[in-house]
Amino acid sequence: MALRKEHRIGRxxxxxxxxxxxxxxxxxxxxxxxxxxxxxVGSMEAQKVVAAIETAAKQxxxxxxxxxxxxxxxxxxxxxxxxxxxxxxxxxxxILRTVGLRFAIVRGNPYESEAEGEWLAVALxxxxxxxxxxxxxxxxxxxxxxx
Amino acid sequence: MALRKEHRIGRxxxxxxxxxxxxxxxxxxxxxxxxxxxxxVGSMEAQKVVAAIETAAKQxxxxxxxxxxxxxxxxxxxxxxxxxxxxxxxxxxxILRTVGLRFAIVRGNPYESEAEGEWLAVALxxxxxxxxxxxxxxxxxxxxxxx
Amino acid sequence: MALRKEHRIGRxxxxxxxxxxxxxxxxxxxxxxxxxxxxxVGSMEAQKVVAAIETAAKQxxxxxxxxxxxxxxxxxxxxxxxxxxxxxxxxxxxILRTVGLRFAIVRGNPYESEAEGEWLAVALxxxxxxxxxxxxxxxxxxxxxxx
Amino acid sequence: MALRKEHRIGRxxxxxxxxxxxxxxxxxxxxxxxxxxxxxVGSMEAQKVVAAIETAAKQxxxxxxxxxxxxxxxxxxxxxxxxxxxxxxxxxxxILRTVGLRFAIVRGNPYESEAEGEWLAVALxxxxxxxxxxxxxxxxxxxxxxx
Amino acid sequence: MALRKEHRIGRxxxxxxxxxxxxxxxxxxxxxxxxxxxxxVGSMEAQKVVAAIETAAKQxxxxxxxxxxxxxxxxxxxxxxxxxxxxxxxxxxxILRTVGLRFAIVRGNPYESEAEGEWLAVALxxxxxxxxxxxxxxxxxxxxxxx
Amino acid sequence: MALRKEHRIGRxxxxxxxxxxxxxxxxxxxxxxxxxxxxxVGSMEAQKVVAAIETAAKQxxxxxxxxxxxxxxxxxxxxxxxxxxxxxxxxxxxILRTVGLRFAIVRGNPYESEAEGEWLAVALxxxxxxxxxxxxxxxxxxxxxxx
Numbered sequence: 001m002a003l004r005k006e007h008r009i010g011r012x013x014x015x016x017x018x019x020x021x022x023x024x025x026x027x028x029x030x031x032x033x034x035x036x037x038x039x040x041v042g043s044m045e046a047q048k049v050v051a052a053i054e055t056a057a058k059q060x061x062x063x064x065x066x067x068x069x070x071x072x073x074x075x076x077x078x079x080x081x082x083x084x085x086x087x088x089x090x091x092x093x094x095i096l097r098t099v100g101l102r103f104a105i106v107r108g109n110p111y112e113s114e115a116e117g118e119w120l121a122v123a124l125x126x127x128x129x130x131x132x133x134x135x136x137x138x139x140x141x142x143x144x145x146x147x
Numbered sequence: 148m149a150l151r152k153e154h155r156i157g158r159x160x161x162x163x164x165x166x167x168x169x170x171x172x173x174x175x176x177x178x179x180x181x182x183x184x185x186x187x188v189g190s191m192e193a194q195k196v197v198a199a200i201e202t203a204a205k206q207x208x209x210x211x212x213x214x215x216x217x218x219x220x221x222x223x224x225x226x227x228x229x230x231x232x233x234x235x236x237x238x239x240x241x242i243l244r245t246v247g248l249r250f251a252i253v254r255g256n257p258y259e260s261e262a263e264g265e266w267l268a269v270a271l272x273x274x275x276x277x278x279x280x281x282x283x284x285x286x287x288x289x290x291x292x293x294x
Numbered sequence: 295m296a297l298r299k300e301h302r303i304g305r306x307x308x309x310x311x312x313x314x315x316x317x318x319x320x321x322x323x324x325x326x327x328x329x330x331x332x333x334x335v336g337s338m339e340a341q342k343v344v345a346a347i348e349t350a351a352k353q354x355x356x357x358x359x360x361x362x363x364x365x366x367x368x369x370x371x372x373x374x375x376x377x378x379x380x381x382x383x384x385x386x387x388x389i390l391r392t393v394g395l396r397f398a399i400v401r402g403n404p405y406e407s408e409a410e411g412e413w414l415a416v417a418l419x420x421x422x423x424x425x426x427x428x429x430x431x432x433x434x435x436x437x438x439x440x441x
Numbered sequence: 442m443a444l445r446k447e448h449r450i451g452r453x454x455x456x457x458x459x460x461x462x463x464x465x466x467x468x469x470x471x472x473x474x475x476x477x478x479x480x481x482v483g484s485m486e487a488q489k490v491v492a493a494i495e496t497a498a499k500q501x502x503x504x505x506x507x508x509x510x511x512x513x514x515x516x517x518x519x520x521x522x523x524x525x526x527x528x529x530x531x532x533x534x535x536i537l538r539t540v541g542l543r544f545a546i547v548r549g550n551p552y553e554s555e556a557e558g559e560w561l562a563v564a565l566x567x568x569x570x571x572x573x574x575x576x577x578x579x580x581x582x583x584x585x586x587x588x
Numbered sequence: 589m590a591l592r593k594e595h596r597i598g599r600x601x602x603x604x605x606x607x608x609x610x611x612x613x614x615x616x617x618x619x620x621x622x623x624x625x626x627x628x629v630g631s632m633e634a635q636k637v638v639a640a641i642e643t644a645a646k647q648x649x650x651x652x653x654x655x656x657x658x659x660x661x662x663x664x665x666x667x668x669x670x671x672x673x674x675x676x677x678x679x680x681x682x683i684l685r686t687v688g689l690r691f692a693i694v695r696g697n698p699y700e701s702e703a704e705g706e707w708l709a710v711a712l713x714x715x716x717x718x719x720x721x722x723x724x725x726x727x728x729x730x731x732x733x734x735x
Numbered sequence: 736m737a738l739r740k741e742h743r744i745g746r747x748x749x750x751x752x753x754x755x756x757x758x759x760x761x762x763x764x765x766x767x768x769x770x771x772x773x774x775x776v777g778s779m780e781a782q783k784v785v786a787a788i789e790t791a792a793k794q795x796x797x798x799x800x801x802x803x804x805x806x807x808x809x810x811x812x813x814x815x816x817x818x819x820x821x822x823x824x825x826x827x828x829x830i831l832r833t834v835g836l837r838f839a840i841v842r843g844n845p846y847e848s849e850a851e852g853e854w855l856a857v858a859l860x861x862x863x864x865x866x867x868x869x870x871x872x873x874x875x876x877x878x879x880x881x882x
Contacts, residue, residue: 010285084231138157304579378525432451434583598873672819726745730875
């Protein structure tokens with residue numbers, strides 16, 4: 001059941017979201033024949049962050065459009081990543097703060113055993129702070145789930 | 148008040164904790180004349196994770212030993228990082244799970260303006276899961292605070 | 295102080311909310327000379343769920359209209375039931391999810407001793423999920439409070 | 442993607458855990474050719490509740506012993522059910538309370554579409570209160586997850 | 589239903605717990621013919637804080653010893669006060685911190701209308717911090733509940 | 736590192752917010768040559784509470800307008816005080832409740848050692864309840880942070 005070192009899916013997603021130039025990290029993930037996508041979203045509303053990630057995942061074929069179990073797996077992966085971003089209250093504008101985030105989603109098989117199947121990782125990185133440019137610091141979140 | 152791109156303290160701490168070979172990332176942080184340290188801790192008790200990070204920070208001079216405001220700043224930075232690790236309940240053994248983590252602590256000035264002074268970043272990366280080898284997945288957390 | 299087996303108020307409320315045909319369960323509760331009511335509410339806004347339950351409770355005389363201690367008791371009972379429904383964040387639309395719920399409220403004396411007086415149970419059952427028909431699973435919550 | 446009425450897995454698990462006589466509910470679940478098990482656990486330590494449910498699930502073949510994705514699915518299902526039980530803090534003895542619970546675990550296919558595959562439901566029902574006999578009220582929790 | 593100005597039970601409890609000399613505040617509460625008590629507790633274990641307050645309440649007749657509804661009302665009042673003390677996680681030693689607290693409990697009728705009956709207030713004030721003398725700051729919590 | 740008795744910043748802020756006549760408490764704080772301000776805010780939206788406190792702090796010079804570290808310190812102090820006010824969910828209107836609050840902000844040096852520098856206290860006191868006059872009880876919160 002061990003995690004394979006080169007298959008650390010959360011690390012791949014996090015390095016992708018942190019990269020100034022994504023191409024090297026993309027090549028590594030492509031080499032594993034895994035699916036991935038990345039994007040950006042800024043909002044004072046958490047539901048817009050969720051929607052942006054869900055939409056990107058569907059558009060890039062990371063989850064099947066009409067299969068609820070895949071949507072359910074992705075939703076909980078996003079929620080887990082948002083815990084790291086929000087650190088206590090999963091709220092943005094309602095407590096007067098906003099985020100500007102990059103996101104990366106990776107789908108692959110991190111475990112040696114085939115029976116472990118595919119997993120999802122969602123990494124978020126960017127800034128959180130007052131709705132005033134510059135009054136912000138970095139924030140990061142990672143969610144992992146079986147799919 | 149803008150964050151300087153090369154001074155993204157949370158990104159530095161995260162890349163350090165994710166690195167298979169820390170030396171390149173260490174050189175970058177040293178080039179900024181910032182303080183940093185890194186280490187490992189595995190436990191079913193969250194307080195041992197907190198204690199390991201606090202002890203390392205003191206031993207490497209990241210916080211002054213007898214100044215409470217620095218200990219207070221570090222404590223809240225660790226708490227924020229633990230939100231990303233635990234994603235909902237800041238509990239380990241009491242809900243039957245354990246962590247094996249690497250940590251990195253960085254102290255530096257991420258903002259262009261000198262008035263913004265020094266900040267702390269604590270990054271945690273490793274695995275979380277059942278207290279059985281292999282029944283685990285990756286987990287990541289980042290905390291940022293002014294000091 | 296023991297709970298009487300036939301007086302398990304939370305079980306009565308839950309069986310009522312789960313019933314395809316409520317009549318048998320209603321008869322049991324009526325036999326105890328307890329007050330009850332039931333209804334439905336669907337929303338992406340938690341406050342609408344709270345309001346629907348509060349309104350039904352007042353209309354059916356489960357709480358006195360102008361006595362704050364009864365409104366206070368009911369409010370906290372609803373909050374406890376919503377913990378079961380939301381499992382971590384008491385948020386719906388703000389994290390892009392919606393509920394379709396049935397609710398049952400029961401007021402009665404579950405304990406053998408008369409000194410224990412009356413208690414409230416609020417049970418909620420239905421579905422939670424994305425704001426798309428079918429992308430949802432079941433959810434359940436129960437709150438209990440003295441009144 | 443619709444939930445089939447007779448296949449409401451959370452309702453089945455909840456009715457099983459609430460039943461004074463489980464046999465009727467067991468027959469219904471057996472009729473669906475789903476797997477289920479039930480049991481009891483009382484403790485001031487949440488990890489013992491988790492362990493009792495995990496052990497029962499493995500012993501009755503509800504999850505495969507050596508497949509982490511199944512253990513992971515079950516763990517999060519239990520966590521969700523514990524939200525309903527604990528309503529705010531997933532803590533028992535550490536805030537001076539104890540539980541006496543029955544549990545039911547069901548594994549089956551609640552959706553019409555075959556692509557939705559198997560899901561898990563964990564229902565918990567019993568009492569929560571002070572560590573003194575009788576100073577307690579009912580509590581209920583339900584978790585649902587894809588497996 | 590209005591709160592009477594002289595009957596603000598939470599304010600009375602808080603001023604009592606903040607007083608360097610309690611006698612003036614005690615006289616005011618006695619003048620209302622309300623019940624009160626106060627005490628101290630220091631611990632790294634939240635359950636010891638709960639137990640100290642519950643024991644004092646029983647010993648001073650603020651709650652009836654063998655009536656669960658009164659114990660239930662007090663328990664939730666304490667929990668609410670602990671939210672103010674712990675500000676996010678209701679944990680002390682398990683996240684490496686300790687408290688030294690004074691507590692005050694007041695039972696009285698804060699509302700003009702007799703139908704509102706008696707309510708409980710629990711106020712906590714003291715220090716929270718690392719388990720090292722001096723590495724601590726003040727903390728305060730107030731809970732209010734109907735009884 | 737000890738807290739000076741006359742310099743208990745949280746106690747000063749709380750007594751200020753509880754005072755029917757603020758002048759005595761103001762004189763004590765002025766005698767310490769500390770900065771303070773106070774005000775009122777009522778809302779069903781938590782962000783309006785945050786904004787009112789932040790605006791007052793800037794207008795009265797408690798934090799420097801263009802220094803993010805001071806805004807960051809204040810924000811987390813407010814969040815901590817809101818934990819005491821909301822006791823579990825940092826939500827108001829979204830769970831159908833509203834607050835009417837007085838606030839006091841104090842900036843000063845509570846510790847004997849000069850190295851401990853300045854700290855912030857935010858105290859909040861008022862009522863919380865249903866959006867109906869009179870259906871409310873008192874609530875209190877205190878946050879403390881280094882600046």
